[in-house]
Amino acid sequence: MTGPEELKSLACAEIDRRAGEIVALSEDIMRHPETGYREFRTADVVAGQLEALGLTPETGLARTGVKARMSGRAAGPTVGILSELDSLVIPDHPYADPETGAAHACGHNSQIAAMVGAGIGLATVHEELDGDVVLFAVPAEECIQTSWRLGLRDAGELHHTAGKAELIRRGHFDDVDLALLTHAGTPEPALGLGFTGTGSLLMRVRFHGKAAHAAASPEAGISAYKAATVAIAAIDAHREMFREGDGIRVHHLITHSGAAVSSIPALTEMEILVRAHTIDALRATAKRVEGALRGGALAMGADVEILTTVSFLPYADDAPLAEVVEANARELVGDGYARLTGSGGGSTDMGDLSRVMPVVQAMAAAGVDAPFHGNAFHTADHVSAAVVPAKLMAMTAIDLLHDGAARAREVIAGSGPKLSREDFAGLHDSLTRESVFRSTDHAL
Template sequence: MFMRLRPAPLYLALFSALTATTSQAADPAWVDPAVASVNQDVIALRHTIHQHPELGNLEFKTAALVAEQLKALNIDVRTQVGKTGVVGVLKGGLPGPVVALRADMDALPVKELTGLSFASKASGIRQGKTVPVMHACGHDTHTAMLLGAAKVLAQHRDQVRGTVVFLFQPAEEGAADVDEFQSDTLIGAQAMIRDGALDSPKVEAIFGVHVMAGYPTGHLYYKAGTVLNSSDAFRISLKGRQTHGSAPWSGVDPIVASSAVIGGLQTLVSRRVDLSQGMGVISVGTLNGGSAANIIPETVEMTGTIRSNNATIRDTLLKEMPPMVQGISNAYGTEAKLVVANIAPVTRNDPSLTEAMIPALERAAPGKVHALTSSLSPSEDFSYYAQKVPGLFVFLGATPEDQDMSKAANNHSPYFTADDATLATGVKAHVQFVLNYPDRADKS
């Protein structure tokens, strides 16, 4: 799900966020040595998880590994949260608030072509079909980094103010065992929330870190307010009447109707929404129909995605799509069936929480913290947590600084890689969120 458009040139699209005084941030002397001491373990964990990826809702071995690691740290553990999710609870030695740190565990149905020594050769079953499986979006790094942060915080729990809830979530990329168009089953973040991930204990704020290819290793990026798009999927079936290709008048052509529907969908964005409020895009990703060149088929099916960085624009697109599809279909004499799957709302970072955590980010990556000047095009179901409690979702560069950022393979590419050297910054960011949030809570 985390597919992005690369901004034009990187350093023109970003500006350094050095306005906060780092002296405001809590940064005990033990943090850097503690992060360094777990670094090799984090890298080893990342390699193990990367080499053995699992699809959404099927992360059984990954979840078992996570639970084992947390229990070894004397962290209270709940399993089977949101189906295969794991929740760890660490009670600090000092009174304070409850904060959550979230990592996703699932991989994608992608065949790995990186050539890494620890590359995936795994396959899995996705909706009844055997597919290759790869950690093509960095969730292996997210899980390893959060386990590293758990170890650092557990080793220094007597100096931790409050309680830390570690959320290891399944199915951020969707569930391999659920057809999103045929089920109202909650998955991913929604399933974790349903099963009480934010309630026992009651979480006050939540943080997440996502690695990004094409951004330099060890650099952190943030934005207050809207940071990622909403995501909705759709499937449209058009039923006509099959006939010989030489006599189209004797049947009803769903292929011609489908082309009109695709064109009409684009006018929803260009003519139906107020684009001064934000952006929207409708993309058709699959179009299937027919079995021979000289036969007009009975049915055509298309699937696609709807994205927006504005809740009102999203609502308009979802409201206007059904009557438009039906109207065009009727005009061409076909029967239309439209199914929409709501995947994730707009991801918004709480503005005051974001501002308060800039010093923590600066402690995690001194001189390498940047504010994004605009939201990014991907989507994330972290948005569901951020609707329940104040949230902050930040991005961590994962491409070595000596490489050409414009040539780095994007997240979701079979060539996607994440630099092991960036993991320590991710671990430290999680730790700094925990150490610095209590000061913000005291002032609120």
């Protein structure tokens, strides 16, 4: 039997041999960004890449997801190597789509290339592995265009605004036992582990008032917009009571304020994102925010509809799996590896996946010194952002699946209990709430 170090050497050599193709793929996706659940061109490109590896991809999973299985020589655990298909919307980004404003200011283009690159390496050695590898490009990680996504939810086409939760609910991760993902970040470190992410709840809010002429008969109106501004002030008043260490953030956006400046607004709509490091803190903060929204409605005599859904669950790298990834990161980049410190304020739907299996999201250098998700962030160094991470994930998959997949079994056992698909759906549903508050029912 060929040893793991020789297998890793063979896989990395093939990745190096085809590094130009991996870089070209990362550049191509960067120049053709698409937003979540609309990544049809990107999905077609990925499917073509997987077919070129001799695989038979499933397509159209949760609208745009693409998944292919690379079988080992024997049955065993399955390692998922993931990428995310979607982009942000940043119209003034140098690589923005001129029509949609979509832009890869998130580095997902290099993720896709890294996933395919890992597949290129593993294609040379997978018949020596005791288990399978699934290459899985998933939709809709970024929390954007939420009104449109909630419209899909209202229509029954989707249940979740984020792609991984939707795929879990539909059973598309049932045949995966642990998962790896890499994500491009700022210039240093070359590779890093230890990223943590907050969970987040998305709230769709609609204030209903009564229209009237703003000059001739303002007294006949009830301003939905003023109800929203009172609610925003009440939310802000709560901020000094947020507990230190919970990582609470509350972001709000008025998406519709009224029909005309000359009319008292009868409808005002908002989106609110509540973030926190724990599910308990998410629940408590959402309760505060809902109280503030009801207070704004009551103060102005308006009504308010509130839909609260899960955007992401809290995230941290799985410790037993991180040990395997870390050893390979050190081998690849030496002093360029770093353990990330501090609590991340951002969120990712890898947090959802971490509830059902061991996962690690390693960070890789993008080669640009610009704010993440900003209008200047892009993949400048495709080798660091895609080729090196491809090696990292291929090497880790080999460590996990050689010699009877002993290391994969150790990681799964050491990671502790995970949620079943049914329990995962129940957790999401327990955090989902729809309510209507009518101020006339609470008149003083």
